[in-house]
Amino acid sequence: MFADLDAADPLSGLREGFHLPNGVIYLDGHSLGALPMAVPLRMAQLLSKEWGRDLISSWWRNGWERLPRRVGERLEVLVGAEPGTMVATDSTSVNWFKAVSAALELAGSRRVVLTDSGNFPTNLYVLGSLRDVDVRVVPPEEVVAATSSEVGVVALTHVDYRSGRRHDLAGITALVHSLGAIAVWDLSHSAGVMAVDLARHRVDLAVGCGYKYLNGGPGAPAFIYVAPRHQERFRNPIAGWFGHAAPFDFSVEFVPAQGIERARIGTPHILSLAALDAALEIFDGLDMSMVREKSVRMTSLFIDLVEGMPGFDVVTPRESGARGGHVSLRHPRAAELITVLAGAGIIGDFRPPDLLRFGFSPLYNRYGEVMQLGEALRAVGR
Numbered sequence: 001m002f003a004d005l006d007a008a009d010p011l012s013g014l015r016e017g018f019h020l021p022n023g024v025i026y027l028d029g030h031s032l033g034a035l036p037m038a039v040p041l042r043m044a045q046l047l048s049k050e051w052g053r054d055l056i057s058s059w060w061r062n063g064w065e066r067l068p069r070r071v072g073e074r075l076e077v078l079v080g081a082e083p084g085t086m087v088a089t090d091s092t093s094v095n096w097f098k099a100v101s102a103a104l105e106l107a108g109s110r111r112v113v114l115t116d117s118g119n120f121p122t123n124l125y126v127l128g129s130l131r132d133v134d135v136r137v138v139p140p141e142e143v144v145a146a147t148s149s150e151v152g153v154v155a156l157t158h159v160d161y162r163s164g165r166r167h168d169l170a171g172i173t174a175l176v177h178s179l180g181a182i183a184v185w186d187l188s189h190s191a192g193v194m195a196v197d198l199a200r201h202r203v204d205l206a207v208g209c210g211y212k213y214l215n216g217g218p219g220a221p222a223f224i225y226v227a228p229r230h231q232e233r234f235r236n237p238i239a240g241w242f243g244h245a246a247p248f249d250f251s252v253e254f255v256p257a258q259g260i261e262r263a264r265i266g267t268p269h270i271l272s273l274a275a276l277d278a279a280l281e282i283f284d285g286l287d288m289s290m291v292r293e294k295s296v297r298m299t300s301l302f303i304d305l306v307e308g309m310p311g312f313d314v315v316t317p318r319e320s321g322a323r324g325g326h327v328s329l330r331h332p333r334a335a336e337l338i339t340v341l342a343g344a345g346i347i348g349d350f351r352p353p354d355l356l357r358f359g360f361s362p363l364y365n366r367y368g369e370v371m372q373l374g375e376a377l378r379a380v381g382r
């Protein structure tokens with residue numbers, strides 16, 4: 001059955017666009033995406049021709065100056081954002097700080113930020129570093145009930161990094177708006193593995209990570225989205241020269257750039273931006289609903305395989321609409337099992353105290369690999 005699914009998979013050819021070591025089943029793309037073939041080629045050209053030969057003229061001759069927006073444009077297509085709303089820059093942590101800070105100003109006098117305890121730790125730490133803000137952290141299933149007219153900003157991660165549980169982005173955003181608040185979403189575990197439709201759901205601000213399902217490489221730049229209706233009032237809490245209307249006027253006074261450029265801070269990370277740009281080529285023309293369909297099928301098959309296996313508990317929601325692209329299992333010997341699997345060439349990851357996580361990338365994982373993982377777990381878990 002798994003071989004039939006692979007034979008009929010319309011996305012199976014995409015795997016050839018990735019370097020995957022022989023004998024390895026890589027199921028950790030939710031943490032560090034695999035290396036796209038296009039990246040080393042682009043890096044070689046960047047180093048020898050652009051940096052090596054054209055040197056500083058590359059800023060305009062080779063389009064370095066436009067790279068943060070060029071990557072932003074690719075991302076807009078991927079997450080259903082309006083043109084002119086995204087830029088690739090900084091890390092997710094920094095963008096989260098910028099987005100939530102700006103959202104608080106958009107929210108007027110309300111100083112309550114609501115988030116949940118399933119949020120990624122860096123997001124919680126960053127919220128804790130905001131001044132004069134009342135941060136409320138509730139369990140994920142209590143977010144809706146805790147969203148009141150006191151709350152100024154609801155700041156959540158779409159897909160839970162640990163459990164794979166997915167928040168109802170459309171429903172929560174609509175609720176937040178009905179109470180006059182601002183919705184900030186972190187798409188780190190959803191961008192590149194499912195359609196997100198930021199514009200359609202009228203999301204206010206969003207951020208996300210470049211090195212997970214987007215395969216931009218270790219430390220790839222992250223992204224930030226600001227809805228068109230908020231751009232004029234968006235104030236970057238870190239005013240830097242690349243967010244200036246005219247960086248190369250070197251004026252003493254800060255005048256923010258028009259549009260999304262004002263979400264930038266300093267000199268763009270050209271090497272890693274170029275890697276992310278090349279990595280995103282594989283998404284050109286790709287229908288994200290097909291990507292999501294394969295993701296759902298792989299995660300469903302995997303959940304079916306492990307359900308009822310002695311020792312394992314499926315932590316991720318069974319209902320496909322309530323989860324993202326990875327599946328987490330609980331097992332008392334989780335850490336040991338991840339090591340044993342890695343010894344057999346099956347790479348997943350461990351999250352303390354007792355979770356095994358497996359990410360299934362629709363771009364390069366095969367249904368046959370899901371089956372092999374299931375068999376391996378059956379053998380080691382007893």
Ligand SMILES: *Cc1c(COP(=O)(O)O)cnc(C)c1O
Nearest residue numbers: 091092093120157161186188209
């Ligand atoms: C991976 C991840 C991050 C990473 O943040 P960095 O600043 O890029 O290290 C942030 N938030 C979430 C939800 C993540 O999953």
